[in-house]
Amino acid sequence: MTRHAGDTPHIRRVARVLLIAVAFLGAVALLARFLPPAWHPRTPVDLTAAPNWLAASKLAWMRQDPEACFAAFAASAIPVTRVPDRPSTTGCETENAVRLPSVLRTIPASPTLSCPMAAAWTMFERHGLQAAARTHLGQEVAGIRHLGTQSCRNIGGGTVRSQHATANAIDIAGFILRDGREVRVAPDWPGSGRDAAFLRAVRDAACRWFRVVLSPDYDAAHRDHFHLDMGPWSSCR
Template structure:
């Protein structure tokens, strides 16, 4: 979506509303699509660091539009101040997700685009796939977290992970209404229904996130899906 560099008064009103806590889930088209905007194909380019800890956040048109998208989808969230965590790690235009329609464990700071795409994936991929393949409802999504100031797991480049920029999330499992717990560790090569469910989620994620890594990528990802907004459709 093209975004003007000058916000209209109506947009400013919408942004103000977006930066307040909101309620029930909606279903705008921007959240349903799996082809939302991604960063440029130059995946090695790192996000700019803030000059000051606590510098004002959500000042760019892109960040403000993202906040509006979350608000229009009924996603409850809290905007977080920009932070320089040291060691090259930072959180820019990040949010704390409070409610995406399904409880999610382990959530910390997430860049707004990551939060927007994750919320859409939870609503429009996870829920339908559980009904189709597992004949049950997902009542909880389990994660290993979001922000972590560290290098890439299993990599040899010594580069910081996208987790170091609050730009990645690791999803490890799903709890169902009937009591079952489907994990990447046991389900990726488990029974047929679990395999179909997890592979459908992996395929859907590849249409929503810049980079998707799963158990078949390397040993470091045997127990989780890694989603981040870098890259341009790298899916393994």
């Protein structure tokens, strides 16, 4: 075999790259071993604790790993009632769904939602919605009024299935406050009063936890509700 003059520097370069890669992987493994549970990528997210910046990523990942979602509810000591899977040949299957385990009064009661949606709701309800209510209305939310979660249909008369087809979305029409008063997306969204400010803060808070949030700012079809989903797209309007 003929040795070329350029071989030795080449071998040294490869060895250096390999050494750096091994050192990097070793550092990552060491770091993962000593990370606090809340910062470990593989630890189930605690849905009740104050969220860190990793929490939203863990929620988004649940779409690929539904068992991580059930593990998060178990780790958070929040009991969930699973809804039996229901296959579909038309893109309207129910898989890994639960009854929404909201601490709020839900009208209509106990809607079916995908587990990642229920997890995102739990975060939003505890770490976004109530803070918005306290800031803008001086009291907390006691209940929500929704327009449905599950509906075998396409988006806006098109050919693409809505996230509602698989119970991966919810439409929120109003918020019932502790004093019994209700703030509704219609007619309270327009204007510059405290109810409108509350609704805008709620929309913005929802954007942290859900993949898609559509408000009356998006189009006329959403003039009376917020659409929240955990589908593949990302939008906050």
